[in-house]
Amino acid sequence: MNHRFLLFFIVLMISSVSVQKMNAQEKKPLMNGNILTEVKNIQKRFSDSVRRYDYKKDEVLYGQKYRFFYGEKLDNLKKLYQKIYDKEVMIGKIDPNISFKTTSGIQAENNVPQTGITPPEQVKNNYINIAEVENFQQLGELKKRLTADFPVYLIEDLDGGTYRCNLNFVIDIDGKFKNVKYKGASDTEFGIISALFLYAIGGLEKPLIYNQKTIVQNFAQPIVLRFE
Numbered sequence: 001m002n003h004r005f006l007l008f009f010i011v012l013m014i015s016s017v018s019v020q021k022m023n024a025q026e027k028k029p030l031m032n033g034n035i036l037t038e039v040k041n042i043q044k045r046f047s048d049s050v051r052r053y054d055y056k057k058d059e060v061l062y063g064q065k066y067r068f069f070y071g072e073k074l075d076n077l078k079k080l081y082q083k084i085y086d087k088e089v090m091i092g093k094i095d096p097n098i099s100f101k102t103t104s105g106i107q108a109e110n111n112v113p114q115t116g117i118t119p120p121e122q123v124k125n126n127y128i129n130i131a132e133v134e135n136f137q138q139l140g141e142l143k144k145r146l147t148a149d150f151p152v153y154l155i156e157d158l159d160g161g162t163y164r165c166n167l168n169f170v171i172d173i174d175g176k177f178k179n180v181k182y183k184g185a186s187d188t189e190f191g192i193i194s195a196l197f198l199y200a201i202g203g204l205e206k207p208l209i210y211n212q213k214t215i216v217q218n219f220a221q222p223i224v225l226r227f228e
Contacts, residue, residue, distance in 0.1 A: 028145065028149060030200045030201055030202065031200070031201065031202025031203060032199060032200045032201075033200060035080070035084065035196055035199055035200040036151055036154065036196070036197070036200050038080055039077065039080070039151075039154050039193065039196055042073055042077055042080070043073070043154060043156075045073070045076075046069050046073040049065070049069040049072075050062075052065075053065050053066075073189075074188060074192075077189065077192045077196070078192060080196065081195055081196055081199075084199050085179070085180065088178045088179065090170070090172060090178060090179070090216075091172050091173050091174055092172055092173035092215070092216040093216060094170075094216045094217065094218065095215065095216070098128060098210065098215065099127050099128065100127065100128055100129070100130045100133070128210065132210060133208050133209065133210045133215070134208065134209035134210070135204065135206045135207070135208055135209060136208065138204045138205065138206065138208075139219075142201070143221070145201065146167075146194075146197070146198070146201075146221065146223055147223065147225065150194075150197060150223075150225060151193070151197055152225070152227070154193055155189060155190060155193055159227075160227050160228055162186070162224065162225070162226045162227075163185075163186050163187055163190045163224070163225050164184065164185070164186045164223065164224045165182050165183070165184060165185035165186065165190060165191040165222075165223055166182070166183045166184045166185075166221070166223075167180060167181070167182055167194055167195060167198055167220070167221045167222075167223060168180070168181045168218070168219070168220050169181070169198060169219055169221070170216060170217070170219070171203070171204060171208060171216065171217050171219060172203075172207075172216055173207055173214035173215070173216055174203070174207060174214075175203040175204040175205070175206060175208070176202060176203035177198050177199065177201065177202065177203050180195045180198050180199055181195070182194055182195040190225075
């Protein structure tokens with residue numbers, strides 16, 4: 001995406017929720033459910049490898065092998081994420097003349113380009129209510145789904161506590177989620193799986209439309225889960 005353009009972010013805030021580390025089933029169809037299947041296979045290879053060693057018989061050896069296999073698991077998760085990321089093809093372009101007002105709990109935020117150039121006055125003042133965007137209600141549904149349907153069964157190795165990460169992504173004119181990035185993750189594995197889950201969801205049922213045209217937009221989505 002051209003860094004000279006002014007990018008606009010809509011932040012969908014998610015409250016911290018408490019979840020149990022237990023097997024769960026996807027409650028809604030996934031566009032790319034095979035992604036989570038690949039994650040499960042990576043997790044299984046890790047578990048099978050660790051299971052060959054007995055913690056009670058040799059604590060030191062078990063610890064060494066656990067760290068090795070866990071590092072291998074993270075590498076495989078990163079490779080899966082990067083493989084998906086690298087295959088993406090953007091169709092549309094962000095319109096630098098559109099920004100959205102905060103409404104209904106959705107916060108709009110401007111991302112000023114790093115060039116140091118002040119955006120034109122007409123760009124700064126062209127604010128639009130998000131309610132004017134067709135199908136904007138899907139953003140609220142996505143917000144709920146990212147916690148309610150989060151695949152907690154894939155992160156059983158995490159200890160109890162609160163885990164956070166921020167997902168930055170683009171919704172293209174085909175409604176698909178692209179350029180998904182995980183930032184500020186309190187745990188690397190949690191961050192990668194969060195990004196892969198968004199890729200597994202795939203996109204919105206319908207593209208976002210404003211002024212009778214499909215639009216491309218950047219989004220930032222915080223995810224906060226508390227495990228007990």
